[in-house]
Amino acid sequence: MPETPTFGRYAEIPFEEMSPEQQEGYRAMIESRGRLPGPTKIWVHNPRLAKVAGPFGAHFQPGRYSLSEREREIAVCVITSHWRSAYPTAAHERIAKTAGLPAAKVEAILAGLPTAFDDAREQVVYEMAVVLSAGRWVSRGMHDRAVAVLGHVGVTDVITLMGHYTSVAMTLAFYDVPDGATGMAR
Incomplete structure (x- = not known):
């Protein structure tokens, strides 16, 4: 049984x-x-x-890597919503708004609609996340802009953050974990 x-x-x-x-x-x-x-x-x-x-x-907990919390949440919201995983997408929608991202921008990200950011770092993180999650070619211009704005440490933090949250989203989607699930108390 x-x-x-x-x-x-x-x-x-x-x-x-x-x-x-x-x-x-x-x-x-x-x-x-x-x-x-x-x-x-x-x-x-x-x-x-x-x-x-x-x-x-x-490594991706606050203060341990090169991205701001807003930048982190942009990338995480792009990738978790890409995989249509309810638990992490809903959790990071809340976290993104708490981190100060405008609700309309967070909602656009989650819906797969275009949006833009006034902050150059946030804009580059958003563009990288959208390009990479869509499986698109990273143009020379996108590469050069990202390296100029984030440096190689920031670029690799965005990429590996997205890889980590791909594993998060796919695991939680496979096990059909709903928004707000708590599981066993530990």
Whole structure:
């Protein structure tokens, strides 16, 4: 008989029922992240993944990378809405607005409508996210503008942030985790 789902279609494993390797992965995730949000509730099932995903995801916590919170939320909203994943898209819609992005711009991003930003960094992050999520060619002009405005550190932070949130969105979409799902208390 299948286990009862606790987080979308996923049945979380209580800590005391985890294998020793899963408990080790769980502890590594908690150590690097401080909590088990969103897809990490699912990724902890794979202890090897948990050990690398925790520190990688922690890189994108405030103050640990080169992007502002507004810039981060532009890229995250583009990629999570691209994958039509309810849980992270709704969560980051709220976070983006709290970070000070205008509601109309956030809503345009989520709907796949064009928008623009007065801040050059925010505009470049938006253009990069749209181009990359659409699987389009990065023109020489786009490349040169991004490197000039963000530098290589900022460019790689945008790219890897989008890769990370692609994994987040796809995991949560696969397990059909709805907006606001809480899962097991940990």
